Amino acid sequence: MSDVANAPAAVPGPVPGMRRPPGRLWSMEVVGARDLNPRMRRVTLTGPDLHELEYKPGQDLVLQMPLADGTTGRRHYTIRSLDKKTGRLDIDFVLHGDSPSGNWARDAKPGTRIEANGPRGRTVLDPMADWHLFTGDETCIPGILGILETLPSHAHAWAFVEVADASDKQPVNCKARLDFQWLERGGAGGPSDFMLKRVQGFKLPPGTGHAYLIGETSNVRAQRHDLLARGMTKEQISAEGYWRPGRVGGHDHIEERPH
Numbered sequence: 001m002s003d004v005a006n007a008p009a010a011v012p013g014p015v016p017g018m019r020r021p022p023g024r025l026w027s028m029e030v031v032g033a034r035d036l037n038p039r040m041r042r043v044t045l046t047g048p049d050l051h052e053l054e055y056k057p058g059q060d061l062v063l064q065m066p067l068a069d070g071t072t073g074r075r076h077y078t079i080r081s082l083d084k085k086t087g088r089l090d091i092d093f094v095l096h097g098d099s100p101s102g103n104w105a106r107d108a109k110p111g112t113r114i115e116a117n118g119p120r121g122r123t124v125l126d127p128m129a130d131w132h133l134f135t136g137d138e139t140c141i142p143g144i145l146g147i148l149e150t151l152p153s154h155a156h157a158w159a160f161v162e163v164a165d166a167s168d169k170q171p172v173n174c175k176a177r178l179d180f181q182w183l184e185r186g187g188a189g190g191p192s193d194f195m196l197k198r199v200q201g202f203k204l205p206p207g208t209g210h211a212y213l214i215g216e217t218s219n220v221r222a223q224r225h226d227l228l229a230r231g232m233t234k235e236q237i238s239a240e241g242y243w244r245p246g247r248v249g250g251h252d253h254i255e256e257r258p259h
């Protein structure tokens with residue numbers, strides 16, 4: 001199920017047709033932007049009340065992205081970091097082509113304004129898990145790296161991140177015992193069995209782990225299916241489709257039983 005991305009911009013208070021409140025509204029202004037690499041651009045924003053924004057690493061904001069027709073559309077973007085002292089918030093945008101968010105990030109300059117609702121999102125750390133498995137593509141780098149940075153030193157984690165090539169790699173900071181693999185797929189991204197094969201080759205460690213599966217929807221669904229078939233429970237898996245070909249904005253809940 002996906003939500004409606006190009007619905008009119010959310011406003012505070014109940015909105016007909018929405019399943020849950022949109023969350024607090026944040027008015028932000030760009031203070032800077034820079035390319036982290038050829039396909040990822042970091043936009044730094046500020047706002048008068050960002051010091052009041054409470055979020056868990058991995059959660060996102062729903063940006064009210066300007067569209068070509070003068071309206072706005074909803075686009076989910078992970079909070080990469082927030083410095084409450086300076087009131088600065090970073091969002092990392094994948095430049096995947098000619099799209100509203102990519103174009104906005106390319107053009108963003110000091111003074112550019114945007115509004116957002118949130119935070120939202122359930123793909124956050126399960127602190128009770130004995131081990132953690134993270135998988136995702138470029139759109140998931142902000143979430144996965146953000147969570148890894150907060151893992152305690154006694155945690156044990158594996159992270160597999162699919163990228164086009166070596167230029168997409170970023171520094172990974174983590175105190176925990178971590179097996180991190182950048183998986184270079186080459187060629188175009190999207191639906192494929194590329195990450196599924198890596199997950200199928202992952203031997204489930206002993207204990208009760210938690211898997212965080214995010215990225216292109218059909219890939220996430222296939223990985224979840226595999227882990228469920230190998231004995232992980234639904235409660236041990238957080239899965240969310242971050243994008244899929246042809247879908248405009250939104251997100252896909254992946255909770256149905258495999259078939």
Ligand SMILES: Cc1cc2nc3c(=O)[nH]c(=O)nc-3n(C[C@H](O)[C@H](O)[C@H](O)COP(=O)(O)OP(=O)(O)OC[C@H]3O[C@@H](n4cnc5c(N)ncnc54)[C@H](O)[C@@H]3O)c2cc1C
Pocket residue numbers: 060065075076077078079091092093094095096099100101102121138139140142143189240241242243244245246247248249250251252
């Ligand atoms: C919870 C959550 C957190 C997210 N966090 C981030 C984040 O931190 N950084 C980030 O870059 N993205 C993130 N995404 C993904 C992002 O919201 C989508 O990629 C979104 O569709 C981008 O909007 P757009 O305006 O660029 O393209 P849209 O207008 O939504 O789509 C235009 C076309 O591009 C295609 N498309 C969309 N995304 C991609 C892609 N990645 N690769 C190839 N084709 C694509 C669509 O299928 C559509 O055909 C997140 C998504 C979710 C649900």
